[in-house]
Amino acid sequence: xxxxxxxxxAVGAESLVSIRSAHIQADxxxxxxxxxxxxxxxxxxxxxxxxxxxxxxxSIDLDGWENLGVPAEFARKQIRLCEAYDRLGGIRSxxxxxxxxxxxxxxxxxxAWAEASAVxxxxxxxxxxTNKVMAGLDLASAILGLTPKFGMLxxxxxxxxxxxxxxxxxFSDLDYGSLGYTIGKISGSKVPALDGIxxxxxxxxxxxxxxxxxxTGSLAMIHYVGITGGSHSFQKAAEDEKVERVDxxxxxxxxxxxxxxxxxxxxxxxxxxxxxxxxxxxxSVARLxxxxxxxxxxxxxxYTSQQAQEMATRAGIxxxxxxxxxxxxxxxxxxxxxxxxxxxRVVLTNSALxxxxxxxxxxxxxxxxxxxxxxxxxxx
Amino acid sequence: xxxKTFKCKVLVGGNASGEALICRQxxxxxxxxxxxxxxxxxxxxxxxxxxxxxxxxxYRRGKGSTAGSSWLVEAIRLGNGPAAVVTENPDLAAAVxxxxxxILYGRAVPVLSGIxxxxxVKTKAGSIARVKGDSIEVxxxx
Numbered sequence: 001x002x003x004x005x006x007x008x009x010a011v012g013a014e015s016l017v018s019i020r021s022a023h024i025q026a027d028x029x030x031x032x033x034x035x036x037x038x039x040x041x042x043x044x045x046x047x048x049x050x051x052x053x054x055x056x057x058x059s060i061d062l063d064g065w066e067n068l069g070v071p072a073e074f075a076r077k078q079i080r081l082c083e084a085y086d087r088l089g090g091i092r093s094x095x096x097x098x099x100x101x102x103x104x105x106x107x108x109x110x111x112a113w114a115e116a117s118a119v120x121x122x123x124x125x126x127x128x129x130t131n132k133v134m135a136g137l138d139l140a141s142a143i144l145g146l147t148p149k150f151g152m153l154x155x156x157x158x159x160x161x162x163x164x165x166x167x168x169x170x171f172s173d174l175d176y177g178s179l180g181y182t183i184g185k186i187s188g189s190k191v192p193a194l195d196g197i198x199x200x201x202x203x204x205x206x207x208x209x210x211x212x213x214x215x216t217g218s219l220a221m222i223h224y225v226g227i228t229g230g231s232h233s234f235q236k237a238a239e240d241e242k243v244e245r246v247d248x249x250x251x252x253x254x255x256x257x258x259x260x261x262x263x264x265x266x267x268x269x270x271x272x273x274x275x276x277x278x279x280x281x282x283x284s285v286a287r288l289x290x291x292x293x294x295x296x297x298x299x300x301x302x303y304t305s306q307q308a309q310e311m312a313t314r315a316g317i318x319x320x321x322x323x324x325x326x327x328x329x330x331x332x333x334x335x336x337x338x339x340x341x342x343x344x345r346v347v348l349t350n351s352a353l354x355x356x357x358x359x360x361x362x363x364x365x366x367x368x369x370x371x372x373x374x375x376x377x378x379x380x
Numbered sequence: 381x382x383x384k385t386f387k388c389k390v391l392v393g394g395n396a397s398g399e400a401l402i403c404r405q406x407x408x409x410x411x412x413x414x415x416x417x418x419x420x421x422x423x424x425x426x427x428x429x430x431x432x433x434x435x436x437x438x439y440r441r442g443k444g445s446t447a448g449s450s451w452l453v454e455a456i457r458l459g460n461g462p463a464a465v466v467t468e469n470p471d472l473a474a475a476v477x478x479x480x481x482x483i484l485y486g487r488a489v490p491v492l493s494g495i496x497x498x499x500x501v502k503t504k505a506g507s508i509a510r511v512k513g514d515s516i517e518v519x520x521x522x
Contacts, residue, residue, distance in 0.1 A: 002483050003483060005477060025450070032415060032451070033457070034457045115446060134446050134448060134475075137449070209480055215444050216443055357411060357445070360408070360412040
């Protein structure tokens with residue numbers, strides 16, 4: 001309660017409101033020893049989650065970290081977080097895409113979710129209401145079933161304050177991430193609206209767009225014109241206020257590729273995920289790998305949820321990826337893994353979120369390319 | 381030496397003073413600050429290589445993941461946190477991180493927002509900032 005009250009005061013919330021679900025972080029890479037202390041303090045006082053609670057990926061593969069080069073001390077600390085999470089009664093989702101597999105809010109309901117990419121998806125596509133709930137506040141909200149009423153929970157804070165037009169033409173998987181990355185940077189603290197997304201864009205494409213936007217922006221929502229409820233036009237999204245309009249060009253997207261490509265070295269890890277791949281994205285990976293083999297010295301890892309991995313297994317997708325020399329990993333993701341300690345030096349990805357995250361600490365070198373280009377380069 | 385006083389919105393209250401560390405960009409503690417040293421690891425940041433330890437840290441706005449708060453808590457736990465955080469647009473990562481550090485370790489740091497953007501233009505390296513409630517006095521260097 002102390003955390004909720006203090007944060008509520010900090011943000012000027014008038015009250016605490018009930019939530020229908022929580023999604024929280026429990027990765028050791030992000031939470032550190034102080035995060036373990038907070039979790040174990042709650043667990044030791046026999047607290048339980050007050051609402052259905054799902055959890056973001058762990059920092060290790062919970063089914064088999066031993067052979068992946070993870071330092072044992074690091075793994076033990078992640079396991080302590082898992083045990084505390086279990087004692088608190090959480091759903092063992094270990095995914096950054098709860099909305100694709102196990103946590104399905106309705107439009108209009110209030111939730112308290114961590115994981116910036118999930119928050120953007122929740123507000124923008126599902127139409128529920130959540131702030132970008134920071135680590136620590138997420139745990140306290142999950143236990144009490146309450147969250148401070150401010151920010152994205154208020155009508156007036158959800159109004160678009162800047163409008164973006166996507167460049168015309170076909171989009172690759174990379175273009176969605178690069179567009180999101182650009183929008184986040186320019187919109188800063190303003191809620192953006194975005195028009196001109198190709199009609200063939202899938203919810204997976206928008207998942208990556210929103211994730212990239214949250215990596216550079218402070219935003220918790222994007223009004224996708226024609227997709228987000230009530231936002232049929234820029235005018236609707238901005239409630240008839242006049243807002244600045246930014247036309248994003250193809251050269252803006254190319255500039256992002258330049259920024260996120262730090263090296264031309266051959267990768268030792270190809271990381272596909274961040275956010276977790278859906279079963280249909282795993283299918284795309286398998287199709288591109290058909291008849292090919294991943295080159296020696298390169299690990300290709302597709303990070304996904306347990307549910308998507310099971311579906312991919314039943315559909316033969318997993319066998320196809322493995323036959324080509326790739327691997328699947330569930331319950332963890334590259335953006336919360338100790339990649340350097342695991343022995344990786346150069347990471348190639350099509351996730352702008354992952355590239356941005358890894359560039360922040362410089363622990364590994366980063367390359368950023370489309371899935372098609374990646375598979376073409378790293379397999380034959 | 382000239383000084384200028386700014387009024388801000390208080391997110392987490394308190395008094396503090398220290399050298400002003402000014403970042404004219406968006407900022408996150410997530411990975412970009414090494415908790416064991418307080419050093420800014422992100423080579424793309426204009427304060428790359430500087431330590432936030434004991435500094436009054438100014439930046440425009442927060443960005444990125446919801447782990448920003450926990451990276452700040454860990455830096456504070458290890459004695460490498462900033463003396464205070466001051467932003468133009470409110471940064472929830474700093475606010476939540478400070479509140480949690482206060483609860484776990486009794487070491488909340490003042491967090492303020494709404495600083496006049498001119499502070500980012502005028503403040504040179506080596507300036508001192510004193511946070512007192514909702515006001516910040518910046519003593520400009522040289």
